[in-house]
Amino acid sequence: MYKLLIADDEALEREGLELMIRHILPDQFEFLHAENGRKAIQLAEEHRPDMVFMDIKMPGIQGLEAVRQILEKLPATQIVMITAHDYFSYAKEGLLLGVRDYLLKPARREEVAEVLRQLIAVIQEERRRRNEQLELEEKLAHLLPLAENELTLMLMLEHVQDLEPQQLAGLLDIQVSKGYAMVLSFPRPGGAAWEEFRLVRREIYEAVKQFARTGLSCLAGPLIGHQLALFIPLPPGRSGYSQRVSSLDLGERLRGYVGQRFGLPVSIGIGSIREGWDGLSRSYREAVRVCADHHDSFTVHHYDDIIQSSGQSAVSLDEEKKLLDAVLQRSKQEAIERFGRLYAYFEQGGEQPLPALRGEVTGLLLFLARSVHSVAGAEILASLNAAEDPVSLRLSAESWVERLIDSLEEEQEHNRSHVHQRALLYISQQYKEDISMEQTAEYVNLSPHYFSKLFRQHEGETFIDYVTRLRINEAKRLIAGEQLNLKEICYEVGYKDPNYFSRVFKKATGMTPSEFRQQHEKQGPC
Known part of the structure; x- marks a missing residue:
């Protein structure tokens, strides 16, 4: 069923045209009548007709002006001008406004039928395109959260490949040159607060995402256990210090929002501002560390503040690279020795709480796994999380360093074997x-x-x-x-x-x- 508005100051013309159309295409139209331009505009805005047959010469607001105002509000409306020979120049002006066609009075049945068929074809095509667009938007609406989860998990598990995050960021319409990570840590399993959190965790997740995205572009990772990670890209042009202050302000506002709305405490850790995807992964590790360090206080802490106030220096990227080089060279002894030095730094003479120590070691192992293209990130997390004391944590981590080296050797042997089999096949043929x-x-x-x-x-x-x-x-x-x-x-x-x-x-x-x-x-x- 299509809505057709007939605008003509002569009632007989309107009724005659309606009767003709009912005979040409019965039961396909709902008719609206307007005796002047003003009424035509009102009816069009109220009923949103699919088609309008508009007489050019009417009292008050002329047909062309009515067409202009209708198309301004309803650009998809198909309009046909009705005119006598004397007003043909007006019809040409109407075509320039966007009128689909015109009919000369008195309109002949064949001409009206042909115009209607053309209009129906245009409307059906527009509806088809609109349906396809809506279907595409619906599919995209389901795809975007999956893409966001995939990208944030890459950053959290340090499994970043050069091309993949850029493609996912393009899909999400996010530009990342530098940014930082923020980790929200809710009550841990075991207490009454945890049970309360568990009941509303999905609601908390959606609320935090919505709050953080108010005036701010960010990526929200999946809510894993009791932690939620946000990755916040930053525009260029502001100093690192001012960005740090802004991130702390956002953290305080998030903490207050969660406490006010859900009555739950939350500890928030914020990593340093860093460049690129690898930088965001490192910032996440830093956020996890300070979040674990100060979980019981349920406040907001920035990694740079903790480092500066404690007089520590951040672990040198060069030290991590030397450890990675030892792994890549399959030197187990050197790799274990270098890991031991880093572990001693993380442990701080035994003063580091186990959750913070676990965060540092986990981040380092995930960095190594990603660098050697291992897919064991989830296994590493589960293994290290199961460690109940620093000794078992260290033994588990050292075991994983050796396993990563073993996996490299196995991969190399597999590649050699594959090359050898190709050579044997070639020889057998030649x-x-x-x-x-x-x-x-x-x-x-x-x-x-x-x-x-x-x-x-x-x-x-x-x-x-x-x-x-x-x-x-x-x-x-x-x-x-x-x-x-x-x-x-x-x-x-x-x-x-x-x-x-x-x-x-x-x-x-x-x-x-x-x-x-x-x-x-x-x-x-x-």
């Missing part, structure tokens, strides 16, 4: 031709020297010996077949000189090809 070790090394994209070493390691023989063995075995099979002469067999297995073939064959079998054939014939049936 050994009857003029094949060389250099050609095979190039095929698997290794240097000849490294390929030769790798091949001997896997096969226990040189490349030449391996190819020779394949050729001689094939030659023995063909000789036993008795379908080819020895010269043909020589060429068939990849040799160009029968004499050379004979010498190689004798060296490998202890007899010449002729002697091998004679022996085979003697052993065969009489």
